[in-house]
Amino acid sequence: MSLLDASLIADVPPFRGIERENLVALLSNARSERYEIGRTIFSQGEAAHSFFLLLDGHIRVVKVTPDGEQVIARYISSGELFGIAQALGLDCYPANAVAAVDCVVLSWPGSLWTTITEKYPTFATNTYRTVGARLQDAQDRIVEMATERVEQRVANAVLKLANQTGRKTDDGILIDFPISRQDISEMTGTTLHTVSRLLSTWENEGLVKSQRKKITVTEGHKLAVIAAGKSDS
Amino acid sequence: MSLLDASLIADVPPFRGIERENLVALLSNARSERYEIGRTIFSQGEAAHSFFLLLDGHIRVVKVTPDGEQVIARYISSGELFGIAQALGLDCYPANAVAAVDCVVLSWPGSLWTTITEKYPTFATNTYRTVGARLQDAQDRIVEMATERVEQRVANAVLKLANQTGRKTDDGILIDFPISRQDISEMTGTTLHTVSRLLSTWENEGLVKSQRKKITVTEGHKLAVIAAGKSDS
């Protein structure tokens, strides 16, 4: 196992406020691993042997339906915990986790969850705040799916990605990991065809630029107007 | 304030496993109140002054969109905590809570949340398990909204209500609180018209019986077939 330095996790939200020597102790139980793009970190239904911290990269969390359809539950950015089935009282992972780009991931044995949360109350607090935020997020998405049209939902998804993981470029804000039309359709409950049409339209109107698996938002506020439901012609 | 007996909450899930004398202490800080049907217990956006335990009745938790549309986030049954903004790291309630029938509700000042969770780890554990379950639930609903047609979603919603809160009668399983077509449409992201049409169809086929604000499921498994997506004629 490689040597892990406390600085790795010192200023990562879930571990913020924990003393340096304890960080070292925590890391002594952790395992670091690289996952190249596309590789699966864990699978839906699999026993939750570990929980994870994303040190670098982006992870796609995907739910699969009985008949094979996929729905993207969320994207994980670096500094976030994921696969924390223990925090939800589950003993199997409820979704797949796939590296959206090359990633560096820290993992701990699931059996340590209770020990850690008991020993580090700030970690516990931080974590449960995260779970709370994700619940909020999910509820908001339900409201969105129930009340907004596809066009608005797609605009929203693109905006959210740009805001959360965007990198400023000459053209605007670039979503900094490869994302296909299909991916966006799986985030918004539509088809890749519809997403393609929408992006084409927006590209013609100068709101976005896009190539294969790349999207740059050039006119965020105009997109926001669409997301808000302006049903203009 | 009325006298509250420890037996009130002794076998309610969140408080299970806490010693009797501690229950008494907990109750000394609680307030009991009756809410008649239709009354609002708290409102979306309001400062989260309290958290609640439903002792008897059913509560409807409703999200309101900027343009006034309503989406039912969930129904709370007796024995469940609700309005636990503190557990989610929020300082405002994220939804409205309305009594779906006459209810009896226990409430604690929100300021006690930290004290209580710290003093009673089993309460904390139980609570976070609840939050986890609700997150799961929300994710499942997102998948449903993304992949299933209205007919399936409505069938599912009716089945879930019947299973969770149903009362056996001569005709079948009766959802034991008043629920309108509109309510069901707000649970499933459709219109009351569509729900009405579906229920009419199902009534003709003998799967359900329904009157104003009453639904009885007579053929649960046939409904389940529809929920699963059999697109028969």
Add this chain to the structure above:
DNA sequence: TTTTAAGTTTGTCGAAGCGCAAATCCAAAT
């Protein structure tokens, strides 16, 4: 009992967006 309001049913119409299909484009691998 009569009135009133909320809830429900049913019809018609039209649009949003999906399924299917086919052409094209692009990037990586050989």
Add this chain to the structure above:
DNA sequence: ATTTGGATTTGCGCTTCGACAAACTTAAAA
């Protein structure tokens, strides 16, 4: 440089379901 497979674009028909409208039913209020 060529090949190959995945990703994207675009067209077309069709289904699902929402919007609008109007009649009707039921329960509670006056």
